[in-house]
Amino acid sequence: MEKFCTCSCYYTDNIFLEQYKLHVRFTSEEQFKKDYRHIVQSLGCASDAQYNAVLEKIHAEVERRRNLETQSAERKSIIKETYKPLHQHVYSLQESFLAPEFVEIVNYSLEDGASEEGLLELITSEAAPRVYRFPVFTQDFCKDLVEELEHFECSEAPKGRPNTMNNYGILLNELGFDEGLMTPLRELYLKPISSLLYPDCGGKWLDSHKAFAVKYSLNEDLELSYHYDNAEVTLNVSLGKDFTDGNLYFGDMRQVPLSETECVEVEHRVAEAVLHRGQHMHGALPITSGCRWNLVLWMRASRHRNRLCPMCNQVPRLQPSDGYGDGFTEEDTRLCVLT
Ligand SMILES: O=C(O)CCC(=O)C(=O)O
Numbered sequence: 392m393e394k395f396c397t398c399s400c401y402y403t404d405n406i407f408l409e410q411y412k413l414h415v416r417f418t419s420e421e422q423f424k425k426d427y428r429h430i431v432q433s434l435g436c437a438s439d440a441q442y443n444a445v446l447e448k449i450h451a452e453v454e455r456r457r458n459l460e461t462q463s464a465e466r467k468s469i470i471k472e473t474y475k476p477l478h479q480h481v482y483s484l485q486e487s488f489l490a491p492e493f494v495e496i497v498n499y500s501l502e503d504g505a506s507e508e509g510l511l512e513l514i515t516s517e518a519a520p521r522v523y524r525f526p527v528f529t530q531d532f533c534k535d536l537v538e539e540l541e542h543f544e545c546s547e548a549p550k551g552r553p554n555t556m557n558n559y560g561i562l563l564n565e566l567g568f569d570e571g572l573m574t575p576l577r578e579l580y581l582k583p584i585s586s587l588l589y590p591d592c593g594g595k596w597l598d599s600h601k602a603f604a605v606k607y608s609l610n611e612d613l614e615l616s617y618h619y620d621n622a623e624v625t626l627n628v629s630l631g632k633d634f635t636d637g638n639l640y641f642g643d644m645r646q647v648p649l650s651e652t653e654c655v656e657v658e659h660r661v662a663e664a665v666l667h668r669g670q671h672m673h674g675a676l677p678i679t680s681g682c683r684w685n686l687v688l689w690m691r692a693s694r695h696r697n698r699l700c701p702m703c704n705q706v707p708r709l710q711p712s713d714g715y716g717d718g719f720t721e722e723d724t725r726l727c728v729l730t
Pocket residue numbers: 605615620627639673674675685687
């Protein structure tokens with residue numbers, strides 16, 4: 392596997408303060424005070440004690456990020472040794488897991504002369520601008536996958552959470568889903584589609600991903616704040632189970648201010664995917680009953696993001712990583728001169 396890297400902004404930028412629904416940057420207490428003291432104050436962080444609690448949260452989050460790779464590798468190895476899957480078959484992709492309509496649009500995308508227009512005649516649903524909906528899995532596969540995820544949730548195995556905005560999701564690489572399921576799904580099925588739909592966002596060059604499941608239920612998380620993904624192209628598949636509300640909503644690309652944005656709601660349909668650009672701002676409304684599981688695949692294109700880190704908006708400052716990191720690579724720049 393190619394050597395992937397993380398951008399060092401991961402340790403300073405986009406730290407989410409859940410209580411204030413605010414993403415912040417933290418390089419020092421001085422900088423933070425200067426940039427955010429008045430903002431958090433206006434959001435209700437009035438006393439010194441509350442402010443100190445914010446600082447403590449930030450330090451804990453930075454520490455979590457610094458230890459993440461080591462801890463993730465430890466969890467992965469414990470899971471491998473101790474966790475007994477309920478449905479071993481869901482870990483290796485078989486075409487029988489896939490909806491026939493999905494296989495058809497992938498086959499079309501692989502044809503010589505396939506075009507975006509031709510593909511859009513097969514994908515009939517554009518749920519929001521450049522947000523496409525299509526069936527991906529069979530209902531049976533979704534049911535088995537949710538049962539597997541719930542079996543894992545109930546087990547003693549250590550669990551890594553996908554990100555700071557999500558307290559009950561599951562990181563699928565730690566469970567061993569990358570090799571047999573997620574990588575082939577990206578490489579063989581989603582890349583051909585993304586190449587046609589999002590050539591301007593790196594869709595032709597997807598070469599790594601972060602895969603996780605998100606879970607919402609009444610005693611746990613209900614909703615997800617407005618955000619963009621650390622991805623070029625995102626696949627979000629509704630896996631069930633039974634729930635009401637919880638629609639996704641899409642605004643504009645991250646460069647457009649919220650005040651100039653009108654949001655469009657997109658409902659979940661079990662076994663169907665919503666495919667969108669990672670930088671397209673979105674969120675999820677609260678569910679009002681039941682339990683919602685979605686599979687989220689943040690797909691990255693090193694050739695695209697190596698030029699600009701979407702999280703800090705600068706040329707990435709690379710830090711070597713063990714796995715996919717955040718999908719950056721150290722490019723041999725001589726190639727650019729020669730070709
Ligand atoms: O709740 C959902 O289905 C959306 C999840 C999402 O946007 C994310 O995790 O990046």
